[in-house]
Amino acid sequence: xSRARIKALAKxxxxxxxxxxxxxxxxxxxxxxxxxxxxxxxxxxxxxxxxDVEVPALPAADIDGAGPGTxxxxxxxxxxxxxxxxxxxxxxxxxPASPDPATPAPATPVTDGKPVDPPTSPPTTAPTTAPTSPPTSPPTTAPTTAPxxxxxxxxSLLDPPLRPAMPMTVTLPERLTPALQxxxxxxxTVKVKVLVDSAWAEKAAxxxxxxxxxxxxxxxxxxxxxxxxxxxxxxxxxxxxxTGLGPKLAALCGRPREGAQILLAFAGEAFTGEDSxxxxxxxxxxxxxxxxxxxxxxxxxxxxxxxxxxxRIADPGSEVWRRGSxxxxxxxxxGVPLWxxxxxxxxxxxxxxxxxxxxxxxxTDAAKTGAGAGAGAGAEDxxxxxxxxxxx
Amino acid sequence: xxxxxxxxxxxxxxxxxxxxxxxxxxxxxxxAVPGLILGAIFLGGVYVGANSEESWMTRAVMWAFG
Numbered sequence: 001x002s003r004a005r006i007k008a009l010a011k012x013x014x015x016x017x018x019x020x021x022x023x024x025x026x027x028x029x030x031x032x033x034x035x036x037x038x039x040x041x042x043x044x045x046x047x048x049x050x051x052d053v054e055v056p057a058l059p060a061a062d063i064d065g066a067g068p069g070t071x072x073x074x075x076x077x078x079x080x081x082x083x084x085x086x087x088x089x090x091x092x093x094x095x096p097a098s099p100d101p102a103t104p105a106p107a108t109p110v111t112d113g114k115p116v117d118p119p120t121s122p123p124t125t126a127p128t129t130a131p132t133s134p135p136t137s138p139p140t141t142a143p144t145t146a147p148x149x150x151x152x153x154x155x156s157l158l159d160p161p162l163r164p165a166m167p168m169t170v171t172l173p174e175r176l177t178p179a180l181q182x183x184x185x186x187x188x189t190v191k192v193k194v195l196v197d198s199a200w201a202e203k204a205a206x207x208x209x210x211x212x213x214x215x216x217x218x219x220x221x222x223x224x225x226x227x228x229x230x231x232x233x234x235x236x237x238x239x240x241x242x243t244g245l246g247p248k249l250a251a252l253c254g255r256p257r258e259g260a261q262i263l264l265a266f267a268g269e270a271f272t273g274e275d276s277x278x279x280x281x282x283x284x285x286x287x288x289x290x291x292x293x294x295x296x297x298x299x300x301x302x303x304x305x306x307x308x309x310x311x312r313i314a315d316p317g318s319e320v321w322r323r324g325s326x327x328x329x330x331x332x333x334x335g336v337p338l339w340x341x342x343x344x345x346x347x348x349x350x351x352x353x354x355x356x357x358x359x360x361x362x363x364t365d366a367a368k369t370g371a372g373a374g375a376g377a378g379a380e381d382x383x384x385x386x387x388x389x390x391x392x
Numbered sequence: 393x394x395x396x397x398x399x400x401x402x403x404x405x406x407x408x409x410x411x412x413x414x415x416x417x418x419x420x421x422x423x424a425v426p427g428l429i430l431g432a433i434f435l436g437g438v439y440v441g442a443n444s445e446e447s448w449m450t451r452a453v454m455w456a457f458g
Contacts, residue, residue: 023430026430026433026434026437027433027434027436027437028456029434029437030433030435030437030439031437031438031440031441031450032437032441032454032458033437033441034437034438035442035445035450035454037442038441038442038445041442042442045443
């Protein structure tokens with residue numbers, strides 16, 4: 001090859017190939033930034049530009065403040081492998097605590113590994129098979145078949161999902177301090193009684209099933225993130241409930257609780273931002289008109305958070321509001337993932353430690369229960385139609 | 393010779409541009425317009441990476457840089 005031709009090729013490379021490769025690298029850098037910050041960019045497209053995009057839940061790596069490179073630790077590419085080899089880092093030394101960003105946050109109460117209805121499903125299978133089998137079959141079959149089916153197989157395979165999945169995605173919160181982690185791991189169960197405003201219930205197709213689902217969804221969220229389980233004790237129709245959140249609250253707190261530690265009322269009024277609870281065991285749950293599938297869920301999470309001592313976030317311009325903390329934008333639509341900010345979560349955990357209805361609330365609750373049961377025993381029958389949880 | 397003299401006389405009048413307009417032109421030509429073009433290319437990549445997560449371009453870039 002002649003020298004003139006080599007010179008011409010070099011000129012061609014420097015004048016054409018190098019600028020083109022720089023532009024391609026710039027475009028590739030944009031793709032990398034877009035792929036690693038996908039959730040934030042899509043939320044900006046939806047909120048600021050009004051584009052019709054589906055916003056995924058924020059990956060845990062972004063929430064924990066990790067860099068963009070850590071969100072794709074599972075698929076190290078050519079450049080990552082070269083850098084790893086250069087820095088002599090072992091490939092298996094990745095942080096095991098950081099979850100895979102490809103898997104979404106636990107959104108449904110069925111998929112988080114706990115049984116949907118512990119008191120009903122496991123005991124019903126064992127006693128029915130055990131008494132019938134011993135006369136005909138040898139006793140070796142009964143112990144070998146019954147326990148492994150309930151212990152080894154997940155309940156979602158045995159029992160079909162009884163209730164639909166939560167219509168909102170749940171975003172994982174930020175990491176807690178070790179002291180609060182132990183508080184969150186300690187599961188506390190709170191018994192809840194719910195009254196349903198009859199004026200609103202007439203418009204709903206299945207108000208009791210809806211209340212059951214909503215409380216169960218809220219319980220799964222709070223159990224996952226705060227270790228607080230809401231055990232629905234009973235649902236009752238509230239006939240003749242006064243109009244307005246304030247009068248409803250005044251009338252609600254005097255009603256009998258029947259052993260429940262929290263008395264809630266699902267109301268048809270819209271959320272106004274005002275507190276709708278009187279003491280830590282009595283609250284009215286307004287609805288969010290913008291939520292079509294679970295209009296009381298975000299409001300229920302907000303009220304429980306207030307009962308636990310978290311403050312309401314009133315600044316719509318704050319970052320936690322824009323990220324969708326349920327202590328802020330209660331009126332958000334179903335597309336906004338459920339998320340709790342770190343400050344509110346810490347306040348709730350401290351409130352969970354001090355809540356009178358968590359463990360030591362039996363004494364105060366017993367007084368209210370006894371007083372309420374004695375006072376409202378006569379009016380109970382004509383005003384309410386009790387319905388146990390199992391019937392739903 | 394006569395033509396050369398007229399050319400020598402004409403050049404001083406042509407070489408007196410407005411310094412402020414030349415500076416604006418320099419900023420527009422070397423900073424603003426290239427920055428806009430390069431920024432648009434980068435934002436196009438961001439859009440493709442965020443909205444076309446499963447496309448071959450995104451997968452190739454993530455394989456290379458990830």
